[in-house]
Amino acid sequence: MNKPFLHRQINSKAGKPPQESAGKVFARLLGYVTRYVGQILLVILLLLVGTALNLLIPYFLGEGLNNLSSSLNLKLLLHTVILMTIAAIGSWAALFLQGLIIAKVLQRALYNLRRDLFEHIQSLSINFFDRQPIGELMSSVTNDAEVIATFFRGNLNMLLSESINLIFIVIAMFWLNWRLAITAMLISPLFMALLGFISRVSGPIFDNLQQNIGELNGLMEETVSGEKVVIAYGQQLEAVYNFQQISFAAMEAGIKARFIALLSRPVTLVLTNLDVALVALVGGLLVLNNQADVGIVATFLQYTRQFAIPITSVANSLDSLLASISSAERVFAILDEKPAIVDKPNAFPMPPIQGHVVFKDVDFSYVQGRPILKQNSFEALPGQKIGLCGPTGAGKSTIINLITRYYDIDKGDIIIDGHSIYDVQQDSLRRQIGIVLQEPFLFSDTVMNNLRYARLDATDEECITAAKQANAHEFILRLPNSYNTVLTERGGNLSQGQRQLLTIARMMVANPRMVILDEATSNVDTRTEERIQQALNRLMQGRTSFVIAHRLSTIRDADRILVIKAGEIIETGTHEELMAQHEFYYDLYMSQFKGKVAAIA
Numbered sequence: 001m002n003k004p005f006l007h008r009q010i011n012s013k014a015g016k017p018p019q020e021s022a023g024k025v026f027a028r029l030l031g032y033v034t035r036y037v038g039q040i041l042l043v044i045l046l047l048l049v050g051t052a053l054n055l056l057i058p059y060f061l062g063e064g065l066n067n068l069s070s071s072l073n074l075k076l077l078l079h080t081v082i083l084m085t086i087a088a089i090g091s092w093a094a095l096f097l098q099g100l101i102i103a104k105v106l107q108r109a110l111y112n113l114r115r116d117l118f119e120h121i122q123s124l125s126i127n128f129f130d131r132q133p134i135g136e137l138m139s140s141v142t143n144d145a146e147v148i149a150t151f152f153r154g155n156l157n158m159l160l161s162e163s164i165n166l167i168f169i170v171i172a173m174f175w176l177n178w179r180l181a182i183t184a185m186l187i188s189p190l191f192m193a194l195l196g197f198i199s200r201v202s203g204p205i206f207d208n209l210q211q212n213i214g215e216l217n218g219l220m221e222e223t224v225s226g227e228k229v230v231i232a233y234g235q236q237l238e239a240v241y242n243f244q245q246i247s248f249a250a251m252e253a254g255i256k257a258r259f260i261a262l263l264s265r266p267v268t269l270v271l272t273n274l275d276v277a278l279v280a281l282v283g284g285l286l287v288l289n290n291q292a293d294v295g296i297v298a299t300f301l302q303y304t305r306q307f308a309i310p311i312t313s314v315a316n317s318l319d320s321l322l323a324s325i326s327s328a329e330r331v332f333a334i335l336d337e338k339p340a341i342v343d344k345p346n347a348f349p350m351p352p353i354q355g356h357v358v359f360k361d362v363d364f365s366y367v368q369g370r371p372i373l374k375q376n377s378f379e380a381l382p383g384q385k386i387g388l389c390g391p392t393g394a395g396k397s398t399i400i401n402l403i404t405r406y407y408d409i410d411k412g413d414i415i416i417d418g419h420s421i422y423d424v425q426q427d428s429l430r431r432q433i434g435i436v437l438q439e440p441f442l443f444s445d446t447v448m449n450n451l452r453y454a455r456l457d458a459t460d461e462e463c464i465t466a467a468k469q470a471n472a473h474e475f476i477l478r479l480p481n482s483y484n485t486v487l488t489e490r491g492g493n494l495s496q497g498q499r500q501l502l503t504i505a506r507m508m509v510a511n512p513r514m515v516i517l518d519e520a521t522s523n524v525d526t527r528t529e530e531r532i533q534q535a536l537n538r539l540m541q542g543r544t545s546f547v548i549a550h551r552l553s554t555i556r557d558a559d560r561i562l563v564i565k566a567g568e569i570i571e572t573g574t575h576e577e578l579m580a581q582h583e584f585y586y587d588l589y590m591s592q593f594k595g596k597v598a599a600i601a
């Protein structure tokens with residue numbers, strides 16, 4: 001029986017860049033090159049010299065032919081050959097040098113583009129990452145940047161030199177014989193119309209192709225990082241099917257886009273030959289009418305071929321040009337993204353936090369018009385442990401996200417030690433708040449470097465002391481290379497509890513003034529939980545801490561518990577006070593307690 005497939009809903013709108021005109025995008029891309037004005041001017045100068053010398057070769061040839069046709073003078077012939085050789089060597093040297101300089105400029109331009117993109121992504125606020133599929137984002141930094149790189153390396157220099165070549169040829173042609181010049185150029189509107197038509201038709205298909213590649217990378221990233229779930233549910237075939245779907249769409253778009261772009265090659269070839277034939281015909285007639293000599297016509301036949309070269313080159317690199325424009329559009333769409341959370345112009349660094357936190361009538365929504373928190377107010381005194389509990393989706397993590405200013409609120413204020421967090425520099429605030437997330441995240445690096453990530457100037461001894469305080473030292477010593485053991489991605493070669501202990505140790509290295517713990521003890525056995533709890537208690541000592549707990553036992557000793565339901569704080573007090581109230585918290589606690597008793601029984 002055929003296995004039914006769960007069709008993946010592709011979020012094709014995500015990451016879709018706003019449509020800017022191709023010309024504007026190209027000009028912006030060029031801006032990365034033109035900022036090296038000095039080098040570019042030198043490159044243009046060298047190109048002018050190289051091209052002029054190159055164009056002198058057919059001219060010398062024509063002159064030589066004219067001289068030869070009047071008298072066979074060996075001296076003159078030698079003179080012509082020497083001039084042609086000097087022009088050829090000079091042209092080669094100038095073009096070689098410009099090639100060296102432009103290669104350097106293009107590499108710098110690329111480096112700047114990639115750096116800008118990565119730096120900009122680092123500057124964006126969390127809400128951007130909520131909207132943007134991570135895989136597609138990664139595709140922009142890698143694939144789109146590579147498409148642009150290929151164009152920069154392969155085609156941009158060519159376009160520059162060919163444009164200069166074109167200008168020179170046109171000047172030279174008009175200088176030599178305006179009738180033949182006009183004849184040679186008669187065909188150019190046809191060339192232009194053809195290139196215009198091809199870019200109009202295949203441009204959107206290239207956009208589609210780059211979009212498909214982005215989706216493909218997104219799917220790849222998501223599937224591989226969720227491979228354990230894919231295997232657990234036996235959905236490998238499904239994953240392959242989804243991959244094939246997008247891959248097939250990318251292939252079809254690729255074939256279509258490249259086919260149309262490549263069509264330009266044979267057509268430009270035919271047009272060039274037609275042009276040469278036309279010049280030969282008109283040239284022959286002019287010679288017969290004594291309006292031109294044979295040498296000039298020979299020179300023109302060469303020029304006509306050279307005249308078509310820049311246009312043919314543009315046509316040949318059209319696919320690369322169009323692909324790079326649609327990649328650049330995606331990259332610029334990210335670069336144009338404004339960080340949602342911005343420091344006020346007069347924001348000041350947050351002084352060392354003592355831990356007095358006040359929520360004052362806070363309203364908040366992730367999406368406009370869909371309120372999540374309503375009129376939330378509470379106070380935490382320095383050194384207090386505040387527990388947050390409530391049903392799933394109630395808004396516990398949201399409150400925590402607001403303390404660190406991951407998102408801005410709609411109404412009200414959040415005040416720490418008398419300073420509104422909207423008046424201080426966000427970095428200086430976050431640096432003082434440590435967070436232990438439910439899902440610990442570690443980097444593919446050594447244990448020591450993972451610990452030092454929290455504070456780059458921490459010494460090895462400080463990291464080891466933190467690991468000891470976090471009850472992580474013993475298991476680290478048992479790792480194959482102890483503190484120098486390289487963790488696999490996200491710490492995949494450690495157990496859940498060990499990862500949790502490492503993230504606690506990492507936070508101890510940071511030595512934050514305030515602590516946030518998001519269900520840090522779930523999914524581990526009782527003994528590990530005890531070790532984690534002990535480490536967390538050390539971490540919380542003397543620091544204001546916020547603890548999100550599903551198992552209420554972890555916050556029984558809290559100085560104050562906030563019970564959250566549907567975005568509102570419905571009860572607050574100590575465990576004893578809340579139990580005495582016999583309301584929501586009481587029910588919640590009793591249901592968990594009964595559950596535990598039943599499990600033991």
Ligand SMILES: Nc1ncnc2c1ncn2[C@@H]1O[C@H](COP(=O)(O)OP(=O)(O)OP(=O)(O)O)[C@@H](O)[C@H]1O
Pocket residue numbers: 130366367372390391392393394395396397398399
């Ligand atoms: N990034 C987001 N964008 C839009 N809505 C969100 C976002 N994060 C959370 N929400 C919504 O906000 C509400 C509160 O979510 P929150 O994560 O704060 O709940 P919670 O109490 O921490 O739940 P849990 O105990 O399950 O972790 C939920 O309805 C959720 O769907």
